Amino acid sequence: MSATLSRRQVLAGAATLGTGLVAGPAALGTPARAAAVAYDVVVVGCGAAGMTAALRVAALGLRVVVVEKAPTFGGSAARSGAGIWIPNNQVILAAGVPDTPARAASYLSAVVGGDVPTAKQRAFLDNGPPMISFVMAKSPLRFRYMDGYSDYYPELPGGIARGRSIEPDLFDGKLLGAELANLNPAYLPTPDGLSVFSADYKWLNLSLVNARGTAVAAECVARYTAAVLAGKTPLTMGQALAGALRAGLAAAGVPVWLNTPLTGLQQDATGRVTGVVVTRAGVETVITATRGVLVAAGGFERNLAMRLTYQRQPIGVDWTVGARENTGDGIRAGLGAGAATDFLDDSWWGPAIPLPGEPYFCLAERTLPGSLIVNSAGKRFVNEAAPYSDVVHVMYDKNGVVPDIPSWLIFDQNYRNRYLFRDVAPALPFPDAWYSSGAVVKDLTLGGLATRIGVPAAALAATVARFNGFAWTGRDTDFHRGDSAYDHYYTDPAVVPNSCLAPLLLPPFYACKLVPGDLGTKGGLRTDPRARVVRADGSVIPGLYAAGNSSAAVMGHSYAGAGSTIGPAMTFGYIAAGEMAGDLT
Structure with a gap:
């Protein structure tokens, strides 16, 4: 057409x-x-x-x-x-967030640039x-502060790492x-039996490997139980x-x-x-x-x-x-x-896994340590932990040089054993339909995985080896994953020296197809x-x-x-x- x-x-x-x-x-x-x-x-x-x-x-x-x-x-x-970004609202001010009108204006101007008139921003x-x-x-309607969910560019003038x-x-x-x-x-x-807030997902991802994650999971159960016993339908x-x-x-x-x-x-x-x-x-x-x-x-x-x-x-x-x-x-x-x-x-972009039935908008999975994203050449091309809209902008910007659409999220069994993935608990197998649809691929070796997803085996091996080196030192000198406070929101505090970098070592290895998803235009x-x-x-x-x-x-x-x-x-x-x-x- x-x-x-x-x-x-x-x-x-x-x-x-x-x-x-x-x-x-x-x-x-x-x-x-x-x-x-x-x-x-x-x-x-x-x-x-x-x-x-x-x-x-x-x-x-x-x-x-x-x-x-x-x-x-x-x-x-x-x-x-249903996250809501509103600087200087009464909820965040009551929580002690050090926001001011001038600080918010400075930050929004730095983020938006000249694309939107200052009067409209104001x-x-x-x-x-x-x-x-x-x-x-x-x-x-009542609100809760999402404490710690950083502004997406907290290093810009007026940005707040604690979040707004x-x-x-x-x-x-x-x-x-x-x-x-x-x-x-x-x-x-x-999930049935839980009342979950958006801010809880950060910790539910870690519920098997982090004491606070376990405590938050228990809070979600207790919250649901208390509401039901009080005769409520908790939403x-x-x-x-x-x-x-x-x-x-x-x-x-x-x-x-x-x-x-x-x-x-x-x-x-x-x-x-x-x-x-x-x-x-x-x-x-x-x-x-x-x-x-x-x-x-x-x-x-x-x-x-x-x-x-x-x-x-x-x-x-x-x-x-x-x-x-x-x-x-x-x-x-x-x-x-x-x-x-x-x-x-x-659009309000974000990398998505085209699972059968409905795509999955990928948030924590691409940020948690022990995962990386490669293009059709088997190479990294972006900071995987960057704001999701930025990741897709890069996918499109570079797609004409080396195809980045689709890309592949790569991780190992150690990652799979530790973290929730979508709604599949750690260590549990992914549904067969994910594999049969081609959205997820698994192989005992990186070389075999590369062949199955159509990327050069030597390039993928070299990419993983270089990434593993960054994980050991805690510094990603290629794409600076972990340099921003935002990068560390959906990560694992137990992983050092960088909470969003861990090596890929334990087979089998997995690859999830990534496409330009969105929350809407x-x-x-x-x-x-x-x-x-x-x-x-x-x-x-x-x-x-x-x-x-x-x-x-x-x-x-x-x-x-x-x-x-x-x-x-x-x-x-x-x-x-x-x-x-x-x-x-």
């Missing part, structure tokens, strides 16, 4: 019709429209951004409805670990802390009543985030229409967005929005035509862990309304510091707002810390709500 054809397919429905409707993702042959309904604000998308916005709109006294394409609420946020930093305080006041990220505290799913059945399931379900991570926000909407009386995809935006003769057209129960329905429309419908990670048009190859829709309904509906509708876009070539509609969607000339499209992965990320092409997706999504949803409440034009 050529890029030209792909773009035409993507934008096929984006022409302005004579009725004032800007067609979006749906085909033009739709059922007859029902009588229009009216609200002050329409929010498209029931993820973290959309629910935060709707919660604030309702608190400001306006009538708001949330429309959601999926049969579930929560979107990709509900599937996630809007995020100024509104993030009050947003956290607001959702705590207006919903049952927070995550949801335990939430009782019973507060949702029957609506609990509509919560989008987690990407990786928590954590993305399930807690989405569930608590949805409970807040229910308490505020905000209607949420599931199974209601966006068909297009409605504009008047001046170009102002005055509402949306959705399909509800098979009937095309016009919803008038007197104050504005917020597009918070996620990215386009599940839209092959858009990925082929805008992103580097190889790419597809099978390596993402984003919600299945994220096909760029809101972005395409915004394009039809004349919106500009930014960062469509980029990060490019979308261009917005100003007030979350208003703008055209290429900088003029505002009146009545149209965007947040979350439907908008161009405030992080630009980078990633400040754990939760740099959800934190800004909620913040710009919060900003958009305030703008619409004050929009009297």
Whole structure:
């Protein structure tokens, strides 16, 4: 498929019709429209951004409805670990984190560079802390500090090695009543009998070789047991985030229409967005929005035509862990309304193992000591412990010279005996399906492993030997693995002199295929510091707002810390709500 054809397919429905409707993702042959309904604000998308916005709109006294394409609420946020990166929020300040507005501004500027206007960065930093305080006041959502989860570039000016990220505290799913059945399931379900926070995974990986890991595992069991004995349905991570926000909407009386995809935006003769057209129960329905429309419908990670048009190859829709309904509906509708876009070539990348059924987004496994990553030449090409987005950027940047896609995560039996891998306990065999799919390969010798994955045996042997030398000395002079405080988060403190370097010595040896996975796309509609969607000339499209992965990320092409997706999504949803409440034009 050529890029030209792909773009035409993507934008096929984006022409302005004579009725004032800007067609979006749906085909033009739709059922007859029902009588229009009216609200002050329409929010498209029931993820973290959309629910935060709707919660604030309702608190400001306006009538708001949330429309959601999926049969579930929560979107990709509900599937996630739900880390939230918000500098200077009340949770981290109470924990004694030495953050200041100036320090945060310095750090974000150093991370993002000139890709995002300073005013937009400032809007995020100024509104993030009050947003956290607001959702705590207006919903049952509570937070925990992820102590020790470093900013991703703590050595940059303003960086904090202790970290700025927070995550949801335990939430009782019973507060949702029957609506609990509509919560989008987690990407990786928590094991039965455990209540696990994101910050616990660092230690659960080490539960057989580290006393604190064992203690944390016991805490997870005790936490679950106490909650169940108290009559609760304990939810954590993305399930807690989405569930608590949805409970807040229910308490505020905000209607949420599931199974209601966006068909297009409605504009008047001046170009102002005055509402949306959705399909509800098979009937095309016009919803008038007197104050504005917020597009918070996620990215386009599940839209092959858009990925082929805008992103580097190889790419597809099978390596993402984003919600299945994220096909760029809101972005395409915004394009039809004349919106500009930014960062469509980029995603919230991370190396993924293409396991049968669903890819596995690889975090700790590539950082724990005793593993390394090689390309098709059998050579290392990146600091394996670097921020996951950076690793994939390097995979793409170097792929034209020596193919780095797919790459291979190599480790030995000693590594396998010590650490949790995905949800497979140490020393236990991997599922047969992993091997039969080609995602995992095993051999008694490095030479045999090299042959089976198609890399030069001599090169792989030399790479492992050199890496083993770095492990003995504790210094990776090739790619500086372990030089950053961030590199040591998912590592083994018992390993010295460098907690993320250990030799590969004990057969058999394993290789896991790595491809460019992602949590979702990060490019979308261009917005100003007030979350208003703008055209290429900088003029505002009146009545149209965007947040979350439907908008161009405030992080630009980078990633400040754990939760740099959800934190800004909620913040710009919060900003958009305030703008619409004050929009009297």
